[in-house]
Amino acid sequence: MAAQLDVQKLGLVFQARPDLLAGIQNAADTPARTTLFNDIASFVFERLSSADAQDGPASKRRRVDIAQLPTQTQPNGHGPGRVPLVGIEAAALSADAAVADPVLLEVKDISVTAPQRKKYDLCLTKNFLYARASGTSVPAQGIVYPWKDIEHAFYLPAPDKAQAQYNYVLFPRGSYLPTAKQANANPSDRQQTPEPFVFTVPATAPKPGSVAGPSSKAAEAVSDTYSSLFHWALTTSMRTAGNHSCRLTASDPKLFHSVARQPHRPNEKAVHVKAFRGSKDGFLFFLPTGILWGFKKPLLFLPLDRIVAVSYTNVLRTTFNMVVELDTDVLGDANSFIEKEIEFGMLDQEDYRGIDETYVRRHGLADRSMADQRKAKRELAENSKKSAAGDEPAAEEGEADGMTELERAQHEAEQQLQDEEDEEEEDYDPGSEGESEGSGESSEGDEDDDEAQGDSDEDEEEDEMGGL
Secondary structure (H helix, E strand, C coil): CCCCCCHHHHHHHCCCCHHHHHHHHHHCCCHHHHHHHHHHHHHHHHHHHHHHHHHCCHHHHHHHHHHCCCEEECCCCCCEEECCCCHHHHHHHHHHHHHHCCEEEEEEEEEEEECCCEEEEEEEECCEEEEECCCCCCCCCCCEEEHHHEEEEEEEECCCCCCCEEEEEEEECCCCCCECCCCCCCHHHHHCCCCCEEEEEECCCCCCCCEECCCHHHHHCCCCCHHHHHHHHHHHHHHHCCCCCCCEEECCCCCCCCCCCCCCCCCCCCCEEEEEECCEEEEEEEECCEEEEECCCCCEEEEHHHEEEEEEECCCCCEEEEEEEECCCCCCCCCCCECCEEEEEEEEHHHHHHHHHHHHCCCCCECCCCCCCCCCHHHHHHHHHHHHCCCCCCCCCCCCCCCCHHHHHHHHHHHHHHHHHHHHHHHCCCCHHHHHHHHHHHHHHHHHHHHHHHHHHHHHHHHHHHHC
C-alpha cells in the first residue's frame, strides 16, 4: 500500500506557514519522500507537544498573556476592554481558532481580489470565514475573518466586465475609513486591522461538485446562482454567530445610476461612476448606506452617518472633483488618524446632477461649496443646465471665485476674447451710422427743450417779483 501524507499532522505543524505545507504536498510525489515528510512532521509535532507539556499549550499561553494586558476603552465605546492583539500575533491566533472550528460549508475555486489576487476555496465555519489554497487544510495568510467582526458587507456589479460578474465586499470592524499616514507610526500598528475581503462570482450557477460540507444539502435549495448561494450563506452565518448589525447591502439603480452608457453592457444601467483618488483610478458607488470607493487599495466606505458635507472643486468643462468631509469626532477614532477630507477627482460633469440632486440632497448631506474656501458649485450647476440644453458651458462674471490661478487666468482670457469679438461686431453693424445721427438730433432737441424750460422759469420768477 502506497504511503500517504499525514495531512492532519502536517497541518498542525505548519499551520503558520501554509506556503511550506503546499510545497510539501507538491513535492511528495514518491513513497520515499512521503515517508520522509511524515517522519519530519512527527518529530516536530513531538517536540512541540513536549514543550507544551512543560510550559502549557500555545493557545493557553496566549490567553494568559491577554489576561495580563491592561484594560482600556474599546473603540466602539462600549466601556473597558482588553487591549487588542496586533500584527502577526493576532493573525496567528485567529488562524489557530479557525482551523479548530469545523468547516460547515466549502465553496471551491472562487476568485479573490483582496487582500490577495488568487483563486481560493472559501470555508465557512460557525465563527469564521476564511480562504485556503486548494488541497490544503489551513487558511491563507491574512484571509481569516471572524463573523462577529464584519461591520459592512456589500454586493456590487463588477465594472468593465463583458460578462456580468459580481463582487462581494466585506469590511472588518474599523477597516473602512481612510487613515492618514503618520511619520512616527509603529509598523506593527498597521497590521492591527485586517484588510477588506473582496471576492468575485459569475452570474451562473455553481459548478457541480464545487460546494461541499455538512451544510451543502441545505445550500442546494439556494444554489440557483453563486449570488443566491452566497447571499444565503453570508447572511445566515453572520446571524448564527450573533452579528445582527451587519446587513448585506446591494447597489440600487433606482437610488443612483450614471448617465454614461456602458459600452460592454449597453442595456444595463451603471450604478457607479469613474473617478480618481490621487493617481489611482477606480469607481465610486453611491449606496443606500454610504459611498464606497473600489476596487484599488485601499478600499474605502464612507457611511452616511459619518459624512458632514459634500463639496465640489476644480470645476472644468467636462470634469469636476468631489470632496467628502467626515466627522472625526467619534469616540475611538482618536488614535486612528482618520482623514477629515477625502477628495475624488475627474468625475464626469454629466453625472453631477445625479450625484448632487439624486443622492446628496436626497440624503440631506450638507453642501458647503459656497463657503469661503469653495465657491465653484454655482458655476457647475449652470454648466450642467447649459450642457443639458445643448449649449457650451460658460462661466459668468463674478463666479470665478474659488478657482485656481490657472483657471482664473483662463477664464479672464476667454472673457477678454469674447469682449473683443463683441466690439468687432458693433463696428461692422450697417445701421450704426444712422443710429448715431439720430442720436445727435435727439440731443439737439433736448437742448432746445432745456432752453425753453429755462425761459419759462425766468418769466415765472419775474411775475413773482412783481407780485411782491
